[in-house]
Amino acid sequence: MEISKSFIDITEKIGKDINLVQGPGGNISFKSNGFMYIKASGEKMSDAKNKNIFVKTDHKKILSSLKNNDPDPIKNCWDKNSLMRPSIETTMHALMPHKYVLHVHCVNTLSWVTQKNYQKKIKNFLHGINWKSVPYIKPGINLSNEINKIIRESIVDVIFLGNHGIVAGAESAESVFEIVKKISEKLYISELEKMEIDLKKFNKYLLCREYKLPKNEYVHQIAFSKIHSLIATKGDLFPDQTVFLENGLIIINSLEELTMLSKSRTNKLPVVLIPNVGILVPRIFKDVNEDTLVGLSMIISRLPKDVLLNYLTKEERNELINWDLEIHRKTLNN
Numbered sequence: 001m002e003i004s005k006s007f008i009d010i011t012e013k014i015g016k017d018i019n020l021v022q023g024p025g026g027n028i029s030f031k032s033n034g035f036m037y038i039k040a041s042g043e044k045m046s047d048a049k050n051k052n053i054f055v056k057t058d059h060k061k062i063l064s065s066l067k068n069n070d071p072d073p074i075k076n077c078w079d080k081n082s083l084m085r086p087s088i089e090t091t092m093h094a095l096m097p098h099k100y101v102l103h104v105h106c107v108n109t110l111s112w113v114t115q116k117n118y119q120k121k122i123k124n125f126l127h128g129i130n131w132k133s134v135p136y137i138k139p140g141i142n143l144s145n146e147i148n149k150i151i152r153e154s155i156v157d158v159i160f161l162g163n164h165g166i167v168a169g170a171e172s173a174e175s176v177f178e179i180v181k182k183i184s185e186k187l188y189i190s191e192l193e194k195m196e197i198d199l200k201k202f203n204k205y206l207l208c209r210e211y212k213l214p215k216n217e218y219v220h221q222i223a224f225s226k227i228h229s230l231i232a233t234k235g236d237l238f239p240d241q242t243v244f245l246e247n248g249l250i251i252i253n254s255l256e257e258l259t260m261l262s263k264s265r266t267n268k269l270p271v272v273l274i275p276n277v278g279i280l281v282p283r284i285f286k287d288v289n290e291d292t293l294v295g296l297s298m299i300i301s302r303l304p305k306d307v308l309l310n311y312l313t314k315e316e317r318n319e320l321i322n323w324d325l326e327i328h329r330k331t332l333n334n
């Protein structure tokens, strides 16, 4: 496959930056001679050097299917010898007029795009950038239709996706990475103060064998702020939370409560927040669940106390849970 080493290097670098990418989230593409190479669904950008994670798609065909309002515009548009399928967000990449397109669930960006009326607040950080925004809509063809409207009306290099992330385009892989990285840095304001974790305090809760300590200590921070704990347990802020933290987060105050919970919700155990102690995760938690939890805690840690948030609605959550393409992504990460 005609993919340059520098493109692979940049993909891996982005994939390893936890501020930008958590687990299999995010995707990158480039267009060449009527084709578009895009990250496969469910694969991780951080694996770019270890194995092939890209699928070659017929860019011209995707664009004409989109023009004809084909309900499945990527159908028969990729190399059938590939065992992988192109990213759920292929049509969004295809529509962006740039040669290189990068889409990430950047935590600094998400700490803004989950807020009500965030556009007014971020304006001052974005001088010199051609940007627009779209409200939350199911990723895939629905989101692409919204992106299409924006692209037809104006010159735009960056689009903020409500409760989802950011997509940017440029004429080189280096510059698209630079744009996203710079925006991410500008949108970082502050985060919760780092609290010292006392691991001994977990001992009694760990008597409940259904739970274990999370891999990354960072996630404990939100359990030390009442407001941020409530934010975490109130609902879903972005699609990967719905898909990979599907049993939610809950506050518990005693071992009794935890034992009761583990009995009543056997196969659907939520993440638990223990106020001023930290967080425990279900024993069956996989890497993808851990990575999504790190992302969520990074986003929540960056929110101001008086924040007004948009959560995904029940309907929006259901359309993700029952979506065959998300089920595919989930299966690959189990």
Ligand SMILES: [Zn+2]
Pocket (backbone or CB within 6 Å): 026, 089, 103, 104, 105, 139, 164, 165
């Ligand atoms: Zn996305």
